[in-house]
Amino acid sequence: MGLRDWLGLRHELPHRRRLVLTILSFALPLALWSIVSYVPWIWHPLIRVTDPGSVDYFMTGMEVDRTVFARELADAKKDNHAPPQGYRVNPIYFQPPHAVARAFYTAFVTPPRLPTEPWLHESLGHSIRTIFWGFVISSVFGVPLGILCGTYRFFARLQEPFIEFFRYLPAPAFGALCVAILGIEDAPKIAIIFIGTFFQQVLVIANTVRKVDPALIEAAQTLGARGHRLLTRVVIPAAITDIYTDMRILLGWAWTYLIVAEVVGTMSGITYFINQQARYRHFDNVYAAIAMIGIIGLTCDMLFAWLGTVLFPWKRRARKSARAAKPKAAAGAPESAAETESSREATDSSSMPAARLVGETPDSITSEA
Amino acid sequence: MSFAPLKLPDYHEQSPEVAARFRRIRERPVVLRVRDLYKMFGTNGTAHVAFEKMSLDVHRREFICIIGPSGCGKSTFIRIVAGLEDATGGEILIDGHPVSGPGPDRGMVFQGYTLFPWRTVKYNVMFGLEMRGKDSSTADAEARQWLDMVGLGKFEHAYPHELSGGMKQRVAIARALANEPRILLMDEPFGALDALTRCKMQSYLLQIWKKVEVTVLFITHDLDEACYLADRIVVMGANPGRVLEVIENPIPRPRRADQLLSPEFLALKHRLDELIHGPADAEEEKLPVIKLTEAGDEVE
Numbered sequence: 001m002g003l004r005d006w007l008g009l010r011h012e013l014p015h016r017r018r019l020v021l022t023i024l025s026f027a028l029p030l031a032l033w034s035i036v037s038y039v040p041w042i043w044h045p046l047i048r049v050t051d052p053g054s055v056d057y058f059m060t061g062m063e064v065d066r067t068v069f070a071r072e073l074a075d076a077k078k079d080n081h082a083p084p085q086g087y088r089v090n091p092i093y094f095q096p097p098h099a100v101a102r103a104f105y106t107a108f109v110t111p112p113r114l115p116t117e118p119w120l121h122e123s124l125g126h127s128i129r130t131i132f133w134g135f136v137i138s139s140v141f142g143v144p145l146g147i148l149c150g151t152y153r154f155f156a157r158l159q160e161p162f163i164e165f166f167r168y169l170p171a172p173a174f175g176a177l178c179v180a181i182l183g184i185e186d187a188p189k190i191a192i193i194f195i196g197t198f199f200q201q202v203l204v205i206a207n208t209v210r211k212v213d214p215a216l217i218e219a220a221q222t223l224g225a226r227g228h229r230l231l232t233r234v235v236i237p238a239a240i241t242d243i244y245t246d247m248r249i250l251l252g253w254a255w256t257y258l259i260v261a262e263v264v265g266t267m268s269g270i271t272y273f274i275n276q277q278a279r280y281r282h283f284d285n286v287y288a289a290i291a292m293i294g295i296i297g298l299t300c301d302m303l304f305a306w307l308g309t310v311l312f313p314w315k316r317r318a319r320k321s322a323r324a325a326k327p328k329a330a331a332g333a334p335e336s337a338a339e340t341e342s343s344r345e346a347t348d349s350s351s352m353p354a355a356r357l358v359g360e361t362p363d364s365i366t367s368e369a
Numbered sequence: 370m371s372f373a374p375l376k377l378p379d380y381h382e383q384s385p386e387v388a389a390r391f392r393r394i395r396e397r398p399v400v401l402r403v404r405d406l407y408k409m410f411g412t413n414g415t416a417h418v419a420f421e422k423m424s425l426d427v428h429r430r431e432f433i434c435i436i437g438p439s440g441c442g443k444s445t446f447i448r449i450v451a452g453l454e455d456a457t458g459g460e461i462l463i464d465g466h467p468v469s470g471p472g473p474d475r476g477m478v479f480q481g482y483t484l485f486p487w488r489t490v491k492y493n494v495m496f497g498l499e500m501r502g503k504d505s506s507t508a509d510a511e512a513r514q515w516l517d518m519v520g521l522g523k524f525e526h527a528y529p530h531e532l533s534g535g536m537k538q539r540v541a542i543a544r545a546l547a548n549e550p551r552i553l554l555m556d557e558p559f560g561a562l563d564a565l566t567r568c569k570m571q572s573y574l575l576q577i578w579k580k581v582e583v584t585v586l587f588i589t590h591d592l593d594e595a596c597y598l599a600d601r602i603v604v605m606g607a608n609p610g611r612v613l614e615v616i617e618n619p620i621p622r623p624r625r626a627d628q629l630l631s632p633e634f635l636a637l638k639h640r641l642d643e644l645i646h647g648p649a650d651a652e653e654e655k656l657p658v659i660k661l662t663e664a665g666d667e668v669e
Binding site for chain 1: 452470471472473475476479483486488489496499500528529530541544
């Protein structure tokens with residue numbers, strides 16, 4: 001098994017190797033993290049004092065810089081005083097994997113310090129609620145407008161120049177304005193997610209709709225479709241799967257705006273939790289909360305990907321009922337396509353009289369026509 | 370060994386049966402009448418002629434092939450007939466009534482299959498019927514009928530991406546025919562298929578044409594295809610696009626693939642070749658000669 005098997009240009013890898021690489025893509029960063037966390041001589045820039053010895057300003061449990069500790073140790077030895085003792089540690093903001101793993105559990109079951117503070121799951125719930133409303137309100141206006149802009153030059157000319165300008169205005173810049181208009185609770189946060197999402201959404205979806213194959217529209221016209229039915233029966237169905245993919249990407253962006261939005265007005269949601277925990281120096285919880293956002297995002301996306309295959313059955317490549325699907329059977333692999341076609345019909349022709357009439361049997365070329 | 374050219378008959382010679390058939394065709398009513406149609410591209414004085422004034426009468430159940438080199442405007446012509454592009458001048462009459470814009474009376478089959486990927490085969494065929502406001506059970510029954518006609522009844526629930534190129538094009542033909550068009554326009558429909566599938570599709574098409582009795586206007590750049598399928602062949606030339614000759618195909622029907630070697634066929638093909646490529650290729654002489662260095666050769 002040479003290197004060439006793994007690194008062939010555009011060369012598809014077998015299933016097992018793909019799996020190995022997928023696991024490695026997570027395992028390698030984790031390994032790096034573990035090495036820095038657990039192997040003392042890699043980084044560990046501080047010394048935690050276990051015995052101050054003769055150094056008067058050292059205290060047990062104190063963390064001091066390695067150079068400072070070495071100097072005090074040398075001084076103590078020189079003067080024949082009791083030497084300080086300690087061991088190397090990483091700074092508190094750099095937490096080892098096991099602490100973060102534990103925090104995934106403890107962060108959920110540890111009650112908040114103050115009765116007015118939310119639990120972690122409440123913070124997460126709050127964030128998800130904010131993002132949901134921001135994204136839904138944006139989509140309710142953005143998707144139809146995007147489709148109109150992509151279909152009709154009129155709307156594109158009327159809307160897009162302004163939107164192009166507006167999307168360069170950073171959403172967080174509207175924070176103060178949103179608070180002034182909408183108060184300090186959730187409304188300004190939802191508004192910022194809306195501003196961050198909406199303008200991109202219109203442009204991205206308009207572009208997607210513009211990419212609909214014009215030949216499909218022409219075919220529909222020669223079949224008698226006209227007016228709004230061209231839009232509802234051809235353009236929208238033709239673009240819908242790509243719009244769906246756009247929405248998945250846009251939802252990812254909305255998560256980015258969430259963190260900015262949540263510091264507007266009264267800080268809330270997962271951002272509030274992260275800030276509070278950092279203030280208490282519970283950095284394991286901070287890491288856990290950040291990772292949680294990633295996990296929620298990835299889970300949502302996988303869920304939507306799966307939902308996509310349910311909603312859009314024509315995008316499924318291999319169907320149980322059909323033969324092993326050839327993605328571009330027509331132009332790409334004419335030989336095999338023709339072969340499967342005729343073999344398929346050979347098996348079908350017994351039960352299908354119509355197929356015999358125009359059947360692709362080898363002698364049909366010489367039959368009367 | 371010397372090359373003795375075959376002695377080919379005159380392509381104008383028609384057997385009595387063929388001559389009688391053309392008389393019968395001429396007596397049938399005209400379905401598509403094109404009068405002085407021409408098309409110019411470009412504005413601000415720098416007009417480029419797509420094709421010069423062109424007139425054509427297509428009779429009911431006639432099979433017309435338009436053949437020509439690329440750039441002769443044949444595709445533009447059929448797209449104008451379909452209503453997908455506007456002509457610069459002239460008129461198009463279907464059954465004597467002028468038409469503008471696309472409509473279901475002129476069904477079209479495109480080179481790129483243009484099936485709707487989100488609809489199963491049956492729903493693709495039903496599309497035109499739905500657009501004409503047929504209720505779903507009627508449309509359903511009719512769609513099945515048309516699928517059986519093209520031999521794809523078993524595939525009604527398949528999606529287009531699950532079909533081969535030839536099958537897709539049969540669905541596209543069924544979809545166009547389901548609208549019962551006055552004329553079926555086909556723009557190089559088999560151009561994307563491999564040679565073997567194309568052969569099969571041509572004989573399919575003749576069988577369907579015979580059963581459905583539809584009028585066909587067929588664009589191609591394949592000489593064999595035109596000779597095999599057409600009643601009349603409209604030969605177009607490029608720069609500017611124009612009709613060079615309209616040829617009545619002397620090959621009798623029903624057509625068989627082995628007629629592709631008959632003297633009439635070769636005579637016809639020879640004439641088409643002459644019209645399209647010119648009598649002799651003098652240009653070839655002018656091309657520079659570049660020799661490849663072979664192993665062992667001394668490079669100077």
